Structure formats: structure tokens, C-alpha cells
Amino acid sequence: MxxxxxxxxxxxxxxxxxxxxxxxxxxxxxxxxxxxxxxxxxxxxxxxxxxxxxxxxxxxxxxxxxxxxxxxxxxxxxxxxxxxxxxxxxxxxxxxxxxxxxxxxxxxxxxxxxxxxxxxxxxxxxxxxxxxxxxxxxxxxxxxxxxxxxxxxxxxxxxxxxAHHAMVRQAAVMVEQGAIGRIRQAHVEFVQDWATAPFASDNRAAAWRQDSRKVGRTSAVGDIGTHAYHLLKTISGLDAEELRAEFHVCGAPKPMEDTAFVGLRLTGGVPGFLWVTQAAPGNAAGLRLRLFGEKGGLEWDQEYPEQLRYSLVGSPEQIIHRGKGNGMLPAAERLVHLPRGHGEALTDAWAxxxxxxxxxxxxxxxxxxxxxxxxxxxGAEAGAAGVRFIEACANSNEAGGIWVPLL
The missing domain is CATH 3.40.50.720 (NAD(P)-binding Rossmann-like Domain)
Incomplete structure (x- = not known):
């Protein structure tokens, strides 16, 4: 042992x-x-x-x-x-x-x-x-x-x-500390383009992602929709209580969805929207979140991971940059390892x-x-919540896009 x-x-x-x-x-x-x-x-x-x-x-x-x-x-x-x-x-x-x-x-x-x-x-x-x-x-x-x-x-x-980018942690702690007040709406998307054209015959990764025996009842939702939903929960602190989902094939014909539109009713009745697609030409890894509250808004885009846009009602817009000081919170500074001007990106988030x-x-x-x-x-409970999100999306889509509770 x-x-x-x-x-x-x-x-x-x-x-x-x-x-x-x-x-x-x-x-x-x-x-x-x-x-x-x-x-x-x-x-x-x-x-x-x-x-x-x-x-x-x-x-x-x-x-x-x-x-x-x-x-x-x-x-x-x-x-x-x-x-x-x-x-x-x-x-x-x-x-x-x-x-x-x-x-x-x-x-x-x-x-x-x-x-x-x-x-x-x-x-x-x-x-x-x-x-x-x-x-x-x-x-x-x-x-x-x-x-x-x-x-x-x-x-x-x-x-x-x-979720381990420094500026995602910065955004989550700012929300916890009331920087934008009570959240009134939330929008998240993950937009890619690799499933637009027909898959090559030797593309095994694409093949199993379209095989329901290997991925279950969803393809794009389980693949990247889970990342989008997790990012929304991580920064906002809100869970989806109900959702309605519609699956579509917007790229080359394929057996499972490459696109999904998901309406959300979040904790306390807050409305939200989640969009994922792997068939939007010109998009590579567009994971983006926007939160709007009674006092202001926050926006983060993982293609520009070192910046967080912060807008207070009645005040000039701020761009907070990854680094030490200048608006960075201690909980986020622990995830910072290089001075400003020396880029940190996804490998640093993995680290x-x-x-x-x-x-x-x-x-x-x-x-x-x-x-x-x-x-x-x-942890395990949050991981299971991601599976519940997938199942609820599949349940809603198969029932014609009706509102369903998360199990």
C-alpha cells in the first residue's frame, strides 16, 4: 500500500x-x-x-x-x-x-x-x-x-x-465580493469550427465523438458544452435549476449534434444562455463568458486569457491584466507566475x-x-453536476426542446 x-x-x-x-x-x-x-x-x-x-x-x-x-x-x-x-x-x-x-x-x-x-x-x-x-x-x-x-x-x-486561469479566479472572487452586485443575466459560449467540413476517413478522434455507444446521448454538449457550463458555474456561483436545449447539425452531415442552443434558468430565477458549436467557420477555441449584474458586468474570453473586462455602471470600462497588483486579488495572484508582458496561457492553467x-x-x-x-x-460532486447537465440537455432536446429540471 x-x-x-x-x-x-x-x-x-x-x-x-x-x-x-x-x-x-x-x-x-x-x-x-x-x-x-x-x-x-x-x-x-x-x-x-x-x-x-x-x-x-x-x-x-x-x-x-x-x-x-x-x-x-x-x-x-x-x-x-x-x-x-x-x-x-x-x-x-x-x-x-x-x-x-x-x-x-x-x-x-x-x-x-x-x-x-x-x-x-x-x-x-x-x-x-x-x-x-x-x-x-x-x-x-x-x-x-x-x-x-x-x-x-x-x-x-x-x-x-x-477554471485554473488566473483571470477566471479573479472573476470568480470579484463576483463573490459583490463587484457587479446581484447577477441579472449570464451568457456563455464555446465556439469552434473543426466539424464544419466532412471528417477525413482516418480521423479516429472525430469518429468516436460521433458514436453514441462511446459518448452517450450527446456529442458537442458532452465535449465542449460541459466546459462552458462549468465556467459559468465557476465564475457566477450559480447552478442551472432548469434548462431547455435544441441540438442541431450545422456542419457537414453527421449522426450527432455539432451545435446546441441551451436556455438556462439559474439559481434564483436568473436567466442565462449557453451556445456551443463546432461548426462555426473562423472560430478556433472561443470559450467566452459575460455576466451582467445590478452594479456592472464582467467579460472573459479564453482566447485572450490574461485580460478581464470590468464595467461598472456610470464608470469608465476597466481592463484588468494578469499580473501582480493593479486590481489583482490575492486569490488570483497565487495563480500568477510571470510579470506582466510575459505571457501565460493554457499550459499555465494546466500547471x-x-x-x-x-x-x-x-x-x-x-x-x-x-x-x-x-x-x-x-471534485466528485461538481463532476457529477456536469453529467447531470449533459443528461438534462439530452432529455430536453429529445422531448422537443421543452424546459426540464436538472436531475
Whole structure:
């Protein structure tokens, strides 16, 4: 089983609000394994870059592909010892749990339909889990994972990387502190164009995203709609109580939706709108949020992630730039690592994610309580909420676009 950290070895100042986010609090990096993300996995390279930049982890084991040859070659690419390269995640979970120097957490970056089974295997083996979204293929699967996580006491974190941009944290804390007053309306979109033209015959990633046996009842909604909804919840603090969704194919003909229009009734009756499409020519990764309240508005665009637009009624518009001071709040400054003028972007958000989850796991293993608000990450309950959003959208669309409650 895993060896635990000795809290007596921790300096008293290690878990303070002044602690640098990318300095491992245990005096060492923790041991991390990967499932998925090998040579053919673009997302895996994003994960790995964030892991290394975070400073909290060493990647020491992996089941990087179900093809043994690809797994072995990927292990070489990642500098993983051949004896800790596995072609099966079950064998990896059993072997690593039995080692005195086994992995302390696993990152799972595999296709949607595999998430719940792999996460279950590692949680049952006593290993913390960092899991790609969506958490599961159904609400029932998600609820089972929540119950397992609660029973185990382990960490189950979802990789909603956009929420770990410094300016997203800035916006969320500004809303909490009443910077725009009571929210009166909310708008969020995620706009891409890669599904506009017919898919190439060898585009396996596009093929499985359009296969209901592998992604469930939605395609674009489960793929990018979950990011949009999570961003809305993260910054506004509001949940959807009801929604109505209409799915469309706006690009080349395909079996599942590439576009969705979703009306939202948020906490307290606040109206909202969510639009996602993968068939809008000229758009690459347009994840954008606008919130309008009684005192003003906030706008953030992940294609310009270092800027936050803040407009107070009756006052000149402000553009808050990522950095230290000049309107930045302490909770957001912890996610800032370079001076203004030196760009930080998505790799830094991934690094912040792995650092915040690293702090969470390290603190629990050391028996040390983190100060309130020191880190924020998406846990099991919030991951299940993302699955409920997907299911509600599918329920509404299949019923003709009627208003439905979130289950």
C-alpha cells in the first residue's frame, strides 16, 4: 500500500496563504501515473506539460496505450522505466498499489466511455484520481463514483483546466465580493469550427465523438458544452435549476449534434444562455463568458486569457491584466507566475490545476488542513453536476426542446 507522508517533517509555514503554488509542500514531488495520453494523444501532452510545470509531480508509471508496442514507445518518450509501463490499467493499479514506492495519484486522459471504469479501479486500489471530463457516461455511473470517492476518503478531481486561469479566479472572487452586485443575466459560449467540413476517413478522434455507444446521448454538449457550463458555474456561483436545449447539425452531415442552443434558468430565477458549436467557420477555441449584474458586468474570453473586462455602471470600462497588483486579488495572484508582458496561457492553467490538486492530496496525506480558499478544484460532486447537465440537455432536446429540471 502507499506510504504516507510524515507531518512532523513539514515546516510550519508550508501550508500558509503565502506559500508559492508551484513549490511542493512536502519537500519532494509526488509520484504520478498516467492512463492514456501516449503517442496518439494530444490531450495527454497537455496534461504532461502541466504536470511538469506544476513542480508537484514526477511521472513514474503509465498505461499509455492499450497497444503494448505503443505503450512501450510512449514510456520511452516520457522517460518512464520499462518495468513500470503497462498495457492494461488494471495491471497497473494492482502493481502500483502493492509497491512501497507506488504512485500516489493517477491521471486518466482516455476517451469518455472509459472514464468511470478506470477511475473506479484506482480508487478501489487506494490511489487518488485526476480524471478528464466528462466524469461518466450517465448520472447513475457518476453517482456511483461520488459514493466511492466519499467512502474511500480519497481525492477525485476533474480536469476542467480553463477554471485554473488566473483571470477566471479573479472573476470568480470579484463576483463573490459583490463587484457587479446581484447577477441579472449570464451568457456563455464555446465556439469552434473543426466539424464544419466532412471528417477525413482516418480521423479516429472525430469518429468516436460521433458514436453514441462511446459518448452517450450527446456529442458537442458532452465535449465542449460541459466546459462552458462549468465556467459559468465557476465564475457566477450559480447552478442551472432548469434548462431547455435544441441540438442541431450545422456542419457537414453527421449522426450527432455539432451545435446546441441551451436556455438556462439559474439559481434564483436568473436567466442565462449557453451556445456551443463546432461548426462555426473562423472560430478556433472561443470559450467566452459575460455576466451582467445590478452594479456592472464582467467579460472573459479564453482566447485572450490574461485580460478581464470590468464595467461598472456610470464608470469608465476597466481592463484588468494578469499580473501582480493593479486590481489583482490575492486569490488570483497565487495563480500568477510571470510579470506582466510575459505571457501565460493554457499550459499555465494546466500547471495550476495540477498544483492545486497536488496541494490537496499532499495536505490530506500529511494530515494538515489547508487554509480556507487556498486552493480550488473540481471534485466528485461538481463532476457529477456536469453529467447531470449533459443528461438534462439530452432529455430536453429529445422531448422537443421543452424546459426540464436538472436531475
Amino acid at each position: 502507499m506510504t504516507e507522508c510524515d507531518p512532523s517533517n513539514l515546516p510550519a509555514t508550508d501550508f500558509t496563504m503565502q506559500q508559492g503554488l508551484r513549490r511542493p509542500p512536502l519537500g519532494r514531488r509526488m509520484r504520478l501515473g498516467f492512463v492514456g495520453g501516449g503517442r496518439s494523444g494530444q490531450v495527454g501532452s497537455w496534461h504532461a506539460s502541466g504536470v511538469r510545470l506544476s513542480g508537484h509531480w514526477d511521472i513514474v508509471a503509465g498505461a499509455l496505450s492499450t497497444d503494448p508496442k505503443v505503450a512501450a514507445l510512449s514510456a520511452i518518450d516520457w522517460s518512464i522505466d520499462g518495468g513500470r509501463s503497462y498495457a492494461d490499467y488494471r495491471a497497473m493499479a494492482a502493481a502500483e498499489a502493492a509497491r512501497p514506492d507506488g504512485i500516489e495519484a493517477v491521471a486518466i486522459c482516455t476517451p469518455n466511455w472509459t472514464h468511470a471504469a478506470i477511475a473506479t479501479e484506482f480508487l478501489q486500489s487506494g490511489i487518488d484520481v485526476i480524471l478528464d471530463k466528462p466524469m461518466a457516461m450517465s448520472v447513475a455511473e457518476a453517482d456511483q463514483l461520488v459514493a466511492l470517492q466519499e467512502k474511500s476518503g480519497l481525492t477525485l478531481a476533474l480536469t476542467y483546466s480553463f 495550476n490545476l495540477y498544483a492545486e490538486v497536488g496541494f490537496t492530496i499532499a495536505a490530506r496525506r500529511a494530515g494538515v488542513a489547508l487554509p480556507d480558499g487556498f486552493v480550488r478544484y473540481t
